[in-house]
Amino acid sequence: MSVLLFTIIVLAGAFLAGLVGSLTGLGGGVVIIPLLTLVLGVDIHYAIGASIISVIATSSGSAAAYVKEGITNIRIGMFLEIATTVSAVLGAVITVYINPDYIAVLFGGILLFSAAMMVRKKVDHSDDNSSGVLANFFKLNGSYPTANGTVNYGVHNVAGGFFMMFVAGFISCLLGIGSGALKVLAMDNIMRLPFKVSTTTSNFMMGVTAAASAIVYLHRGQIDPGIAMPVTLGVLTGATVGSKLLVKMNTDKLKVVFAVVVTFLALQMIYNGLAGKL
Amino acid sequence: MKTSGKHYLADKDIQVILGTLLRVGVIASMTVVFVGAVIYLVVYHSDIVDYHKFDPLKTKYSSISAIFQGVSELDSKAIIQLGTLLLIFTPVTRVVFSIFSFLIERDYLYVLIGLFVLCIILISLSNKLVG
Numbered sequence: 001m002s003v004l005l006f007t008i009i010v011l012a013g014a015f016l017a018g019l020v021g022s023l024t025g026l027g028g029g030v031v032i033i034p035l036l037t038l039v040l041g042v043d044i045h046y047a048i049g050a051s052i053i054s055v056i057a058t059s060s061g062s063a064a065a066y067v068k069e070g071i072t073n074i075r076i077g078m079f080l081e082i083a084t085t086v087s088a089v090l091g092a093v094i095t096v097y098i099n100p101d102y103i104a105v106l107f108g109g110i111l112l113f114s115a116a117m118m119v120r121k122k123v124d125h126s127d128d129n130s131s132g133v134l135a136n137f138f139k140l141n142g143s144y145p146t147a148n149g150t151v152n153y154g155v156h157n158v159a160g161g162f163f164m165m166f167v168a169g170f171i172s173c174l175l176g177i178g179s180g181a182l183k184v185l186a187m188d189n190i191m192r193l194p195f196k197v198s199t200t201t202s203n204f205m206m207g208v209t210a211a212a213s214a215i216v217y218l219h220r221g222q223i224d225p226g227i228a229m230p231v232t233l234g235v236l237t238g239a240t241v242g243s244k245l246l247v248k249m250n251t252d253k254l255k256v257v258f259a260v261v262v263t264f265l266a267l268q269m270i271y272n273g274l275a276g277k278l
Numbered sequence: 279m280k281t282s283g284k285h286y287l288a289d290k291d292i293q294v295i296l297g298t299l300l301r302v303g304v305i306a307s308m309t310v311v312f313v314g315a316v317i318y319l320v321v322y323h324s325d326i327v328d329y330h331k332f333d334p335l336k337t338k339y340s341s342i343s344a345i346f347q348g349v350s351e352l353d354s355k356a357i358i359q360l361g362t363l364l365l366i367f368t369p370v371t372r373v374v375f376s377i378f379s380f381l382i383e384r385d386y387l388y389v390l391i392g393l394f395v396l397c398i399i400l401i402s403l404s405n406k407l408v409g
Contacts, residue, residue: 004323045332064300207369221337225358
């Protein structure tokens with residue numbers, strides 16, 4: 001395949017991945033990595049390197065908008081970054097010692113989990129009980145503006161959330177995806193943050209987390225300009241268009257369709273991994 | 279009550295600056311990547327791609343010094359990598375800025391936390407982790 005054709009195919013695929021990824025909240029990596037590995041026969045190490053760069057671009061781009069609205073809890077973000085940056089560097093160091101087939105199987109597993117989390121009905125567990133010892137020590141309790149005025153919230157089980165974010169950061173950088181579903185588990189269910197705060201704060205952290213591992217990937221030669229360029233430009237453009245459409249669209253049906261597609265991709269990745277075809 | 283209102287205002291300013299910083303970083307880095315991409319496609323469009331097997335030695339621009347060397351020779355691949363590098367350093371700059379803003383607020387606990395995160399990133403900058 002010529003460079004021109006390869007670039008055009010990846011650019012188009014990355015645009016679609018970014019578009020659907022931002023509409024469904026799943027991120028671009030879950031589509032672009034299977035596209036590169038299963039369809040174009042790219043080694044998964046290159047695919048992960050390119051995808052992690054697109055994660056930095058999309059998360060920094062959307063964090064820029066969220067931070068200004070004052071919903072992001074910067075202290076929670078900075079505090080949990082301790083966990084995610086350490087695990088991100090660990091993940092990036094370890095990945096090269098792991099058989100690519102196992103990475104593909106793990107990737108498939110995380111995709112299935114993310115698809116299930118996407119269609120599941122979310123329950124807001126947040127309250128304004130701000131008596132947590134660690135939450136007070138680290139000044140994590142906060143407030144955010146809504147249409148009905150400022151809402152206060154308390155942060156729960158800081159230690160549990162910290163540990164879960166460590167796992168999320170590790171998997172995210174091992175696989176080159178944002179792994180928002182795992183972060184939601186940590187912040188919504190364990191720390192019991194309001195949705196808006198957890199989504200924007202996890203987005204805020206994702207850039208630094210991905211940057212920590214991207215530097216290791218860059219040094220190892222996993223970030224090839226010929227792949228990273230169309231992936232990053234495509235995903236970022238797609239995500240930007242997606243965020244504009246999101247305001248005017250009901251995405252419930254799209255989420256179900258996308259969950260089916262992601263499940264199919266996940267099974268393909270797992271099958272190919274087990275059969276040693278990657 | 280008055281002091282807490284003032285505190286909130288300072289936080290608001292910081293959030294606006296942080297947002298602008300991230301936006302400028304993303305736009306600047308993507309512009310560099312785009313310029314590199316145009317030159318890359320003009321020069322290499324008919325080459326054959328081969329990414330079937332990961333080979334650490336194949337990527338020429340895998341260190342900051344190599345990237346700057348390549349950019350000075352106007353190599354398109356090095357220009358794309360420079361854009362990628364700018365993108366990687368956008369959130370890192372954000373951490374540095376946060377440290378200063380916590381310093382102004384005299385929140386030394388968070389200055390320490392920020393410095394710790396920055397140290398992890400600096401450790402990842404050393405080549406020894408590659409293995």
